[in-house]
Amino acid sequence: MPSTRPRAAVVLSRALRHDVFGPTGWAELTELADVVAECEDSRALSLHPRRHEAEVLITSWGMPRLTEDLLRELPSLRTVVHAAGSIRKLISEAVWARSIVVVSAADANNEPVAEYVYAQTVLALKDVHRRAHRIRSEAELPPLDGIPGIYGQPVGLVSFGSAARKVAARLRHLESDVMAWDPHVPPETLRRLDVTPVAELDELFTRSRVLSIHAPLIPGRTEKLITGELLRRLPQGATLINTARGAVVDEDALADVLRERPDVYAVLDVTTREPLPPDSPLHALPNVMLTGHVAGTVGAERRAMGRLVVEELRRIAAGSPPAHAVSAHASLLRA
Template identity: 70%
Template sequence: MSSAATPRRPRAAALLTPALRDDLFGGVGWKELTGVVEMVVEDADAGALLSHPRRRLVEVLITSWGAPALTAEVLDALPALRAVVHAAGSVRKLVTDAVWERDLVVVSAADANNEPVAEYVYAQTVLALKDAHRRARDIAAARALPPLDGIPGIYGQTVGLVSFGSVARKVATRLRRLDAEVRAWDPYQDAALLREAGVTPVGALADLMAGCRVVSVHTPLITGRTEGLISGELLRLLPRGATLVNTARGAVIDEAALIDVLTERPDLFAVLDVTAEEPPPPTSPLYTLPNAVLTGHVAGTVGGERRAMGRLVLGELRRLAAGSAPLHAVSAQEAHLRA
């Protein structure tokens, strides 16, 4: 009795630099990956892919940070392509309308990328409620220990989330450890979904800003809709001693207004992992304001954290090879609303 034929492995191309490939997969992970797919093109250069003699065989494209936009011209060179697996978070700079018109499957490793972001926000919330950043600067300036008066402590505080996507949901779960009252503003989410997550929906962004000791921004940057969403007027509503955390996109906050408000109100604090211009111009007051901290995109996956994205990608490639639906596929609408 003859055995069933071994299914053919999907033919794949990888647009990854050697360093990024190692960060994501390591030697063992890459060996596993090349056992799941037949790697017909492996090159960090998009131009090399588009001129490669075997490009027309490529069924699965593996991408990550720095990959080119998948325009109609690029897709025309890849006629067999049926899936794009992105070993990074947002696909907004990668995917164009041509991808959706071709009805390609698009997979993102955002869920794995979002875990460290949520841990970062949780950690910054704890530090904010301990007044740690301000105390560190005051101690360095005064060479003395400031009093402990006015520090709220980590338990039972009110934390606000601006938008309630994947990262914000992960943050809300972590904040349960602190018995926090978590509030969220998101006009695109059903209030019942927020309540099921143990989060209090807030109808007006102004009310959220005015009522929370820590406010964390998770809103995607959507041209013409969310640029400058967090205005100076809203920032001035923050209660005394509040901290603003932004790990989404810098331009969601009116940065000039933020600088003005931080200058006017030294009681406020801003922890910015993203800024409108990256890095900010050399003359930006954000470098010198005593109540602002810049951390430069450390919230997302770095170093060994990236292996989690590689594991997610490998799992999705196994599903695609088996003819199963991926667990982390992204629709056109979802891609538009993600950071």
């Protein structure tokens, strides 16, 4: 057992606490940390009589931004452990200004994302999406001509963060020609992982039978990064998969391209607005699958994030640095 139990404030709804930790994980957490405040939201935290003692703040989805005003109520805070993926909506400049260590469970959240992309890639290369629609609409069995099959096919990854790395590792089983475009990752790093670096984004689109988007949404930089011009470069029979952020894709242009190119299929787990407005043309297009933000952790999958949080608390209690700390710079590059 560690000699020092950090004082922790936990801001989670009861339902989310159950999903992320369960009875076993919660028992481990309370053994490792002295939970001085257990709150359902940030307002309850800001009024809690022991808020000033909290050295560690444990959060997840739904936690409002850690503004300077809220941080004033947490003078002892040294570490934020976020039991979710991206920290972008949670962390303000005030957090970095106070040199607070920020830990994200994105690595655990990205495991099911990678499984989802792998599964959709297999379905795409088996032409399952289009065939299922044709069987339903035409009541006939389509021919097998033109189906590429799952082995040795070119798959492109837009950005190469944690989720994309996990996707690439899974695709090795399919002997895929995995390519990636990421201006922040050195080409030699990609080559060491058996991934072909592609310098220009338009080239990646031209070469990819399946193209999976993993780029973060950085205001003013990656909004509508995926343009209609790029989408029109996709080869015949290509499939686009987006599990990153909807606004990275120009959705109006995507709808236009999908109307023009019935051979192209789009699997969209994320959209710019969620839920997608009822009048969006993406609802009616036959070459679109909308899966409603299910790629990330759901149900029992969330326990993996809880286990990561517990392990990070174990390191903190032992005086060791967290394994999943995120720097201010790196936070801009996460989806």
